[in-house]
Amino acid sequence: MTLAITLRQLGFLVAVADELNFSRAAEACYVTQPTMSAGIKELEARLGVVLIERTKRSVLLTPLGHEIVLRARALLLDAGEIEKLARSGANPEEGDLRLGAIPTIGPFLIPKALPVIRRAFPKLRLYLREAMTEHLLEKLHAGRLDLVLFAQPFDASGLETLHLFDDGYHLAAQVGTLDQRPVKGTELQGVRLMLLEKGHCLQRHALKAFPDLDIEQDDTFAASSLATLISMVSEGLGITLLPDLSIDAGMLAGQDVAITPLPDACPRHVTLAWRPSTTRRKLFVEIGEILQATREALRPLADSARAS
The missing domain is CATH 1.10.10.10 (Winged helix-like DNA-binding domain superfamily/Winged helix DNA-binding domain)
Known part of the structure; x- marks a missing residue:
């Protein structure tokens, strides 16, 4: 029946x-x-x-x-x-594509990659959603997103992932308070860092940038965005770790903030994820390649800006 x-x-x-x-x-x-x-x-x-x-x-x-x-x-x-x-039977490069991105990656990468994506796939309608990693992956599993741009380490079990690039860190402080020499992780032992509030994966990643050290967060302040965090550093209220991607994308322009390399910090791994059942895997890989090329294009621009 x-x-x-x-x-x-x-x-x-x-x-x-x-x-x-x-x-x-x-x-x-x-x-x-x-x-x-x-x-x-x-x-x-x-x-x-x-x-x-x-x-x-x-x-x-x-x-x-x-x-x-x-x-x-x-x-x-x-x-x-x-x-x-x-x-997508006739052309998987047409139709709607719902892309989720975390706020510590998306704003620095997607606006610069979007013109290239549109030229490569003119019939693709891209919708961007920004949220915390946990919420994005939940929506991906539930079918409310098609593709997610996030950073590992993070549990992405049940999903297919594509590693795009590693994103290291610089130590950031108010101008005049840092040497320009690279800083070893051991020099940060016992130093309290201003970081993003709990829930941001960057907050967890920054605390684990030196796994063998006990890096602490300044409990008196937690920022809701990187822009707020940088403003606090610019006012001399503390120091922080900033991902290289945000620096290379020009986020420190006009800020009274100096940076110095952290060569032995464990980077975060910028990753794309999608459901294994998707019929658009080839398209997703091609978008990943565009994002990789966009990231590489930012490096010489950042080097030139720092030299000037």
């Missing part, structure tokens, strides 16, 4: 599970709340079970509802991949 469950009904169920609110779930699905409620009731009637407990104050999934939502997410993801396969 055919139950005639539809993908639309499953999409409604997943939206309610995400929002735990019928009004917000309906908005997320671009339907009215009565349409959403009717779709859920029809699904429950088809299955002969209760999936959602409704009260005046809350919306909760039943235990069976939780299990079915997990299966529904997988089905919707597979259905989305089928649609993409059909659309």
Whole structure:
């Protein structure tokens, strides 16, 4: 016997599970709340079970509802991949591409790479989303992103990854407080660094840049962005580690900040990730090559700026 469950009904169920609110779930699905409620009731009637407990104050999934939502997410993801396969059958370089990037990489790399990507793939519509690594990878697994630009070490199990380049660090302080000579990691033992707030992978990576040392974060200040962090350093409020990519992209221009190399720091590994089931792997690799070339092009520009 055919139950005639539809993908639309499953999409409604997943939206309610995400929002735990019928009004917000309906908005997320671009339907009215009565349409959403009717779709859920029809699904429950088809299955002969209760999936959602409704009260005046809350919306909760039943235990069976939780299990079915997990299966529904997988089905919707597979259905989305089928649609993409059909659309990209003639040309995988056309259509929408949803790229996620972390804020300590994306702003320095993607704007410079985007013109090249557009020339190479003129029929590709690129949508950029910026967030923390954990959220980006969750969206990638769930099918809400196609490609993610982030930094390792970070758990990317279940995904295919492409290493783009290593990104080292410089020590940054207010002008006049640093020698220009390279600094060894051992010289930072016991020094408290101003870093990004917890949740940023750069904060974790910076603390682990010297695995054998006990590098500490200044608990009196944590920045929400690299721009804020650099402004604090410029005012002489502390020192920090800055990734080479941000420096080479010109982030210190006009700032009262001096830098010195940290040659023995462990770099972060800038990486692209996608789902192994994708039909656009070749396209993703080509985009990765463009990002690599963009990074290399920044090095001579930065060297020239520092020399002048």
